[in-house]
Amino acid sequence: MLGRKLIRTAWRYKSQFISMIIMIAIGVGVFLGFNIEWSSIEADTSTFFEDTNYADYRLYSETGFSQEDIEAVQDIEGVDAATRYLSVNMDVKDTKNSLSMNVSENYTVSTMLIMEGADYDEDSEGIWLSDRYAKENKIAVGDTLTVTYSGIEIGGEVAGLVKSGEMMICVADENQLMPDYETFGFAYISPKKLEDSLGMAFYPQINVRSDMEKAELEEAVKDALGKTILVTDKETHVAYAGAKSEAEEGKTMGSILPVLFLAIAILTMITTMHRIAANEKVQIGTLKALGFRDRRILRHYTSYGFVIGLMGTALGVALGYGIAALIISPTGMMSTYFDIPAWDLVMPGFCWPLIALTVALLTLISYFSVKKMLKGTAADALRPYAPKAMKKSILEKIPVWNKLAFGTRWNIRDIIRHKSRSAMTLVGVIGCMLLLVGGLGMKDTMAGFMELLDTDISNYKTKINLVETAENSEIEELAESVNGDWVASTGISYEGKTVTLEVYHPDNHKIRFVDEENELMELSDDGVYLCLRLADTAKIGDTIEFSPYGSEETYRVCVAGYLRSIMTESIVMTEAYAESVGVTYHIGSIFTDEPIDDIEDSALISGKQDKDMIMETYDSFMEIMNLMVLIFVLAAVVLGVVVLYNLGVMSYVERSRELATLKVLGFRDKQIGKLLISQNIWLTVIGVLIGLPSGVGVLYILITSLVSEYELKLTMGVLTYSVSILLTFGVSLAVGFMVARKNKQIDMVEALKGAE
Amino acid sequence: MSIVEFKDVTRIYTNGEHEQKALDGVNLSLDEGKFIVILGPSGAGKSTLLNMLGGLDSPTSGTIKVNGKDISTLNGNELADYRASTVGFVFQFYNLIPTLTVYENVALVKEISKDALDAKKMLDEVGLADHMQNFPSELSGGEQQRVSIARALAKNPKILLCDEPTGALDSETGVLVLKLLLSMARNYGKTIVVVTHNQNIAKMADVVIRVKNGKIKSCEEQAVPMSADEVEW
Numbered sequence: 001m002l003g004r005k006l007i008r009t010a011w012r013y014k015s016q017f018i019s020m021i022i023m024i025a026i027g028v029g030v031f032l033g034f035n036i037e038w039s040s041i042e043a044d045t046s047t048f049f050e051d052t053n054y055a056d057y058r059l060y061s062e063t064g065f066s067q068e069d070i071e072a073v074q075d076i077e078g079v080d081a082a083t084r085y086l087s088v089n090m091d092v093k094d095t096k097n098s099l100s101m102n103v104s105e106n107y108t109v110s111t112m113l114i115m116e117g118a119d120y121d122e123d124s125e126g127i128w129l130s131d132r133y134a135k136e137n138k139i140a141v142g143d144t145l146t147v148t149y150s151g152i153e154i155g156g157e158v159a160g161l162v163k164s165g166e167m168m169i170c171v172a173d174e175n176q177l178m179p180d181y182e183t184f185g186f187a188y189i190s191p192k193k194l195e196d197s198l199g200m201a202f203y204p205q206i207n208v209r210s211d212m213e214k215a216e217l218e219e220a221v222k223d224a225l226g227k228t229i230l231v232t233d234k235e236t237h238v239a240y241a242g243a244k245s246e247a248e249e250g251k252t253m254g255s256i257l258p259v260l261f262l263a264i265a266i267l268t269m270i271t272t273m274h275r276i277a278a279n280e281k282v283q284i285g286t287l288k289a290l291g292f293r294d295r296r297i298l299r300h301y302t303s304y305g306f307v308i309g310l311m312g313t314a315l316g317v318a319l320g321y322g323i324a325a326l327i328i329s330p331t332g333m334m335s336t337y338f339d340i341p342a343w344d345l346v347m348p349g350f351c352w353p354l355i356a357l358t359v360a361l362l363t364l365i366s367y368f369s370v371k372k373m374l375k376g377t378a379a380d381a382l383r384p385y386a387p388k389a390m391k392k393s394i395l396e397k398i399p400v401w402n403k404l405a406f407g408t409r410w411n412i413r414d415i416i417r418h419k420s421r422s423a424m425t426l427v428g429v430i431g432c433m434l435l436l437v438g439g440l441g442m443k444d445t446m447a448g449f450m451e452l453l454d455t456d457i458s459n460y461k462t463k464i465n466l467v468e469t470a471e472n473s474e475i476e477e478l479a480e481s482v483n484g485d486w487v488a489s490t491g492i493s494y495e496g497k498t499v500t501l502e503v504y505h506p507d508n509h510k511i512r513f514v515d516e517e518n519e520l521m522e523l524s525d526d527g528v529y530l531c532l533r534l535a536d537t538a539k540i541g542d543t544i545e546f547s548p549y550g551s552e553e554t555y556r557v558c559v560a561g562y563l564r565s566i567m568t569e570s571i572v573m574t575e576a577y578a579e580s581v582g583v584t585y586h587i588g589s590i591f592t593d594e595p596i597d598d599i600e601d602s603a604l605i606s607g608k609q610d611k612d613m614i615m616e617t618y619d620s621f622m623e624i625m626n627l628m629v630l631i632f633v634l635a636a637v638v639l640g641v642v643v644l645y646n647l648g649v650m651s652y653v654e655r656s657r658e659l660a661t662l663k664v665l666g667f668r669d670k671q672i673g674k675l676l677i678s679q680n681i682w683l684t685v686i687g688v689l690i691g692l693p694s695g696v697g698v699l700y701i702l703i704t705s706l707v708s709e710y711e712l713k714l715t716m717g718v719l720t721y722s723v724s725i726l727l728t729f730g731v732s733l734a735v736g737f738m739v740a741r742k743n744k745q746i747d748m749v750e751a752l753k754g755a756e
Numbered sequence: 757m758s759i760v761e762f763k764d765v766t767r768i769y770t771n772g773e774h775e776q777k778a779l780d781g782v783n784l785s786l787d788e789g790k791f792i793v794i795l796g797p798s799g800a801g802k803s804t805l806l807n808m809l810g811g812l813d814s815p816t817s818g819t820i821k822v823n824g825k826d827i828s829t830l831n832g833n834e835l836a837d838y839r840a841s842t843v844g845f846v847f848q849f850y851n852l853i854p855t856l857t858v859y860e861n862v863a864l865v866k867e868i869s870k871d872a873l874d875a876k877k878m879l880d881e882v883g884l885a886d887h888m889q890n891f892p893s894e895l896s897g898g899e900q901q902r903v904s905i906a907r908a909l910a911k912n913p914k915i916l917l918c919d920e921p922t923g924a925l926d927s928e929t930g931v932l933v934l935k936l937l938l939s940m941a942r943n944y945g946k947t948i949v950v951v952t953h954n955q956n957i958a959k960m961a962d963v964v965i966r967v968k969n970g971k972i973k974s975c976e977e978q979a980v981p982m983s984a985d986e987v988e989w
Contacts, residue, residue, distance in 0.1 A: 391891070406856070406864055413855035661851045664812060666840025666868045666911070668833050744832070748812045749803075 006303060009280070016272045017308060019646040023265035024312025025319055026638065028358065031258030032320025032351060033327075038250030039348040040328045041338075045168065045243040048340045053081070053111045054165035055207035057217055058237065060230040060491065060549065062468060062586055064202045070105070072224040078212040079220075083109040084203035086194065089172055089465060089607045093146040093153065096596070097137070098607050099130075100167060100186040101147060101154075103194045109207045110166045112188055113341055117141040117160030122190045126159025130170065132339050133185020134161050145187070150467045150603045154189070154197040162188065163341055166207075168239040170339055171617075172609065173465075177567075178337060180617040204468055230491045230549025232498055242337065256698065257635075260431050262358070264643060265312070267427060269365050271420050273305060275650050277369040284373050285380075294374050298367060305366025309359035317355070321345060333627060336620045411679040418654065421647055422683060428643030429687025430694060432636045432731060436724035437695025438702070439632025441716045445703060446625050448715035452518055453566060454615050460484075460510040460591035462599065463609045468586070470604040475587045476505075478604060484592035485510040488585035492571070494546040495537050500570040501548065503578045503585045510591035513563045513572070518713050525576040527560030532711045533569050535562045546571065548583070557581055564711045633727070640731035644680070648739035652676065660748045673740035680736040681729075688728055695724070759914065759947055760786035760809060765818035765828075767804050767970075778804040779815070780970035786947065786963070788914075791938060791981070793958045794951045796967035803919060805967065806951045810843050810917045811835045823914055840868040844908030844946075846937070848920040850900040852892040858903050859888035865911045878906040882936060898929035905937055909944060916941055918950040922957070934960070935984035956987050 010017050048054075059065070059073070065084050073082045083106035090101045104110045107120060114120070115131045118141075127145050139145065139158060146155035167186040170179040195201045210217060218231045234240040277284070280301070287297050327333045329343050393416050395401060401409070415422040464484070466475055472488075479486045488503040504511060506523055515521045516532060523529060530538060538544045538559045547554040563572060578585060592599070596610050652659070662672055696716065703712045762784035769776045778801045786792055796802045807813040808820055811827055814835075820828045827838055845851075852861050863875035879885055882902040892900055901921060908916055921937065922930030934957065941948045950957060958964045959982040966973040 406860060406867060409860065410853070410855055417855060657851070658853050658855075661853060663836070664810070664839060664845050664851070665865060665907075666836050666838075668836040670833075671867075749807050 006300065006307075010304065010307070013276055015649055016276065016646060017304075019642045020265070020269055020272055020308050021312045021315065022638070022642050023261070023268050024309065024358070024362070025315035026635070026642075027258060027261035027265040028313050028316025028355060029319025029323060030261050030635070031254065031354075032317060032347065033323025034250050034254030034257065035351055036320060036324035036345050036347050037327050037334075038247040038254060040324065040344060040346045041243055041247045041250065041334065043346040044328070044340055044342055044344055045239075045338065047342065048113070048163075048168065049165045049240070051341075052113050052163070052165035053109050053209060054234070054239070055085075055110050055237075056210050056234050057208040057214070058085075058232050059206040059208065059221060060232070061204055064204050065206050069225055070203075070206060073206055073208065073221060076210075076217075076220045076224055078210055078216070080209045080211070081108040082106070082206055082208045084201075085110055085205040085207045086203050087166070087205065088149065088468075090147040090149040090154070091607050093148050093155075095137075096610070096613065097183045097185070098172065098609075099133070099147055099184070100170070100172070101149070102164070102166065102186060102188045103191055103203075104188070104207070105191045105201075105203065109209050110164070112162040112164045114160045114162055115341065117158070119160070120188070120190075121159075123192060124159055124190055125156050125193055126189075127156045128160045128162045128188040129158050130167065130181070130185040130187065130339070131161035131163060132170070132179075132181040133187075134158070136181040137185075147187075148601070149198075150606055151601055152198060154193070156189070156193065163339055164188070165239060166237075168338055168340060169242040171238065172607075172614075176614060176617050178617050178621040179339070180620065183613055183617070202469070228547075228549060228552060230498075232491065236498060246334065246337070252702065256702075257435075260434070261635075261639070264424075264427055264431055264639065266361065266365070267420075267424050268643060268646060269305070269308070269362055270369075271424050272646065272650065273366045273369040274420075275654075276304070277301065277366075277373050279653075281373045284370065288374065297374060298370055301370040302363055302367040306359065306363040308366075309362035312362075313355050313359055333624050336624060407675045407678060410675065411682060414651075414655070414679065415683065418651070421651060421654075425644060425647045425680075425683045426687045426690070428640060428647070429684050429728060429732060430691040431643070432640035433688055433691025433724060433728050434695040434698060435632050435636035435639065436727055437692060437716075437720065438699050439629045439636070440720040440724060441696065441699045441714070442632075442702065443625055443629045444717045444720050445699070445712055445715045446622065448518075449566060449710070449712055450615070450618055450622070452514065452713075454611075456514055456518070456520060457512055457566070458591075458611055458614075459512050461593045461611055462591075462596045463611065463614070464590040464592065464599060464605055465607040465609070466588060466590065466604055467606045470587075472585075472587050474604055475590065478602070479505065479587075479590045479592075482590065482592040482594045482599060483508055484590040484594075486587045486590045487511065488587045489568075489570075490585055491549045492546045493549065494534075494544070494571065497569075498549075499534065499546075500568045501546065501583070501585075502568070502570050502572045503575055503583065504572065505575045510593065515561075515563055516713075518564065521561075521563065523563075523572065523574045524560050525574050525580070527558035527573070527577065529561050529563045529572040530559060531565035531568075531570050531572070532562055533565075534571065551584070555581055555583055564713070566711050636727070637731055640728065641735055644732060644735040645738060648676075648680070648735055649742075651679070652739050652742055656746060659743055660746050663743075663746055663748050669744050672743050673737075676740045676743065677733065677736040680732050684729055684732040688725055691728070692721070692724070757788050758785040759788040759823055760784070761819075761821040762805075762808075763819045763821075765808060765815045765820060767801075767808065767813065768816045777970050779808070781818070782970070782972055784965070784972060784975070786949070788947050789945055790947055790962040791941070791960065792947070792949045792963045792965065793961035794949065794965045794967060795953065795955065795958050796973075797953060800967045801970040802951045802953075802967045804970075806917055806919055806949065809915070809949065810845060811838045840865075840911065841870075842914050844911050844913035844916045846901070846904050846908050846916065846918040846921045848923040850892070850897070850904045850924075852900055852903055852907075854892055856891075857888065858884060858890050858892065858895070861892065861903055862907045862910050865907060869911045871912050873910045873912050875906075875910055878910045879903070881940065882906045896929075897925050898933055901925065901929075901933050902936060905933070905940060909940055909946070912944075913946070915947045915949060918948065920952050920954075921950060922954070923952070931984055931987060934987070938984060959987055960984055 070084045083104045086103040088101055089098050091098045141158050143158050145158055146153055170186055172184050214233045221229050324345050485508045486505045490501045491498055492501040513521050540559050542559045543556050545554055545556050596608050659672055700714055703714055762782050765779055765782040767779040769778055794802045808815055815828050819826050862878055866872045879888055884902055963977050965975045
């Protein structure tokens with residue numbers, strides 16, 4: 001019999017039940033969504049890395065490694081496998097596209113996964129091409145492909161379509177944020193084909209698989225080769241670092257957002273269950289008077305919490321997988337970044353116990369709500385629940401109090417009287433505001449970052465990439481002929497970290513620099529500039545030490561200032577200062593305003609990139625951003641509507657007697673509606689005032705958690721502020737009207753019956 | 757002169773498939789300035805009668821004229837204005853707003869009635885001048901009912917409608933409240949309609965109307981009503 005009552009009572013409180021289930025589902029869903037996301041990234045990428053023998057360490061030498069070098073490295077105890085490796089960008093003939101051409105001499109490290117076509121064969125003349133690039137450019141197995149490198153053509157038949165761990169994030173260089181398979185892909189050829197085409201073998205890289213510590217390997221390599229070699233671990237390689245930082249971001253998201261939603265869900269549960277228990281008090285008393293034992297009654301009412309929890313979490317699990325699949329799937333958001341063969345969803349192990357705990361907690365909440373109503377004798381329980389008596393608050397001591405309108409006084413007292421309900425409304429508004437400010441602010445910040453990169457920093461039309469073997473003097477000549485500036489980048493060891501030393505020729509302002517406030521700045525020739533991530537390591541005027549890899553030298557330089565380096569973690573100096581301290585470098589790229597087609601091909605040039613094309617690669621990144629913003633905005637609106645509606649209905653029910661009295665006295669529906677809505681507005685104003693700075697704060701935390709990758713400056717447009725505020729008020733008002741409309745249905749006669 | 761005119765008033769409540777005739781062709785005429793008691797057992801239709809008169813409910817058929825105006829066809833807002841200007845209510849359970857002070861509960865009517873009387877004066881007259889800043893929950897039942905009377909009269913209505921005004925009070929307090937109600941109404945020249953199942957209250961009335969099964973059973977005038985002091989229950 002009680003089972004039937006369970007269903008009927010649930011039906012009676014359907015709007016409360018549904019909103020609680022929605023809140024729990026969203027909370028659990030968002031929690032699982034992000035947690036499945038990061039754990040899937042970790043699992044799927046590490047499987048892929050394993051399958052393609054992804055290198056743990058990369059050794060670099062600008063002059064190339066010899067046969068003796070690789071043999072010496074292979075002989076190091078603790079090195080499982082090593083290969084001489086080449087990865088160089090080449091232009092695809094008759095197109096504006098380019099490819100990263102990869103050659104792994106000893107095909108045990110940094111290999112590929114064949115998706116279609118022939119297996120790798122070291123005697124083959126074929127080219128194994130990125131399947132994603134092939135798809136975008138409509139190339140099939142058997143087609144021929146020709147690339148050019150420093151004037152030399154390398155052509156062949158596409159033997160297979162592949163994926164590779166080395167090229168999991170397929171970008172041309174660190175300036176490209178997101179892959180764009182239409183314009184940039186990768187390919188593998190055999191060492192034999194490379195030698196046949198170039199007439200020589202040049203390997204500036206050795207890739208190593210080893211469980212050794214980095215310092216240990218560095219030492220061993222130094223002993224084996226007789227010189228210091230730049231050794232980078234996988235943490236600094238784009239594929240591994242990208243996967244790791246995506247997983248970290250997922251972890252951050254998975255810990256901030258769900259906490260908000262779950263907290264709101266649980267608070268909603270507390271207020272609503274209390275309300276329902278209070279409403280059902282007479283029924284609880286009746287059951288007690290009939291002779292039902294407390295335990296049986298408790299079990300009956302506790303089962304509401306259990307059922308709500310179970311239904312909410314079940315929906316939440318489905319929603320969580322849905323959210324995760326939106327990101328982790330062959331067509332999901334992450335697919336624009338990673339190129340991996342399998343997109344399996346993996347739930348972290350701790351999730352199930354947490355879900356069970358959530359259900360248990362929700363059950364407990366309803367248990368305690370009912371327990372309170374069961375106290376005392378059956379007669380006590382039969383008496384209806386009496387709300388707390390009214391007391392004067394401190395506010396009323398303020399002289400202006402008596403000048404306030406009735407409605408205002410009434411609303412303020414009502415807010416104070418129903419503290420938990422008001423607090424919940426506030427939390428709902430704050431949460432809504434927080435999500436809007438966070439989501440829209442994130443977009444503003446990224447847009448500001450793009451703008452900075454596109455117009456302030458990159459003041460050029462074309463970037464010319466140079467071959468490793470080109471002489472500085474030849475390059476300077478070329479740079480001068482195109483009115484260009486240039487940069488030389490080298491890996492250096494600074495404070496025990498691997499950072500990039502960038503030497504610039506900035507005289508033509510083709511590349512510009514910005515300070516912490518994103519204001520343009522000039523580099524002086526009196527010292528080095530540290531990027532903001534390194535700002536803590538030294539004060540201006542300090543002398544710092546660093547040593548380039550591949551050399552025994554240690555340089556002592558003066559710190560002249562700080563600058564914002566949006567991507568690389570770097571120390572920057574001018575050509576003039578480099579010369580004055582005697583730092584040697586090799587120029588890697590030239591920046592010029594010459595259009596790409598006006599620059600003659602030469603043996604110096606390995607590739608040319610149009611800035612607009614580089615910037616286009618950010619488009620897909622911004623698309624993801626927009627999708628994220630949309631999700632945030634939707635979440636904000638759902639959160640606001642569900643929480644506010646639930647509380648609005650509760651408030652309306654609690655006050656129905658008062659509202660009926662006003663109606664009997666002769667107040668019109670509209671006047672009563674105004675009274676109800678103005679309370680909403682009051683709480684919304686307070687919520688917005690708290691939510692706005694909190695949103696900025698959360699955004700700041702999110703952005704600083706990304707600082708290891710980029711140096712972002714928190715940017716918020718007027719539009720973000722106004723849209724967030726207007727939307728929050730819009731949600732609050734819309735819900736207010738929805739609830740206020742109900743007061744037409746107040747049955748005055750019914751509401752006035754019965755005792756206070 | 758009659759201030760209220762009921763003509764063939766019928767009110768049918770439909771509850772699912774079940775129909776209930778709460779009022780069945782009631783014809784009634786009430787004179788201005790009189791103390792009228794509507795008497796009947798529970799379920800007789802007396803509250804329905806009062807609700808019709810108070811503009812809380814509209815008849816299924818028939819017309820109700822108050823002060824010469826037909827109120828049976830008014831819409832929601834017109835009914836609200838009618839309640840605001842013409843009738844004052846006193847309920848069994850007082851129905852004060854718990855979050856407003858005693859003074860505010862009475863002064864509230866200023867928001868809807870143009871010729872509202874001064875709240876302080878009204879409270880003074882019901883003997884609660886010292887409790888103006890208290891909340892209803894800090895008062896006894898009798899005191900709360902006095903606030904409710906002050907509020908009903910502050911609107912300066914033509915008719916005062918009371919639904920079991922002493923129902924929740926002990927007999928001693930009940931008598932005091934009734935006495936106050938009567939003297940106030942007489943002072944201000946109001947018509948009072950009291951709905952009750954208490955025979956003793958009827959003894960004080962100018963007119964006693966008995967209702968049974970949704971119909972008027974009798975309507976008697978009492979030439980010499982008892983004074984409140986003489987009434988006991």
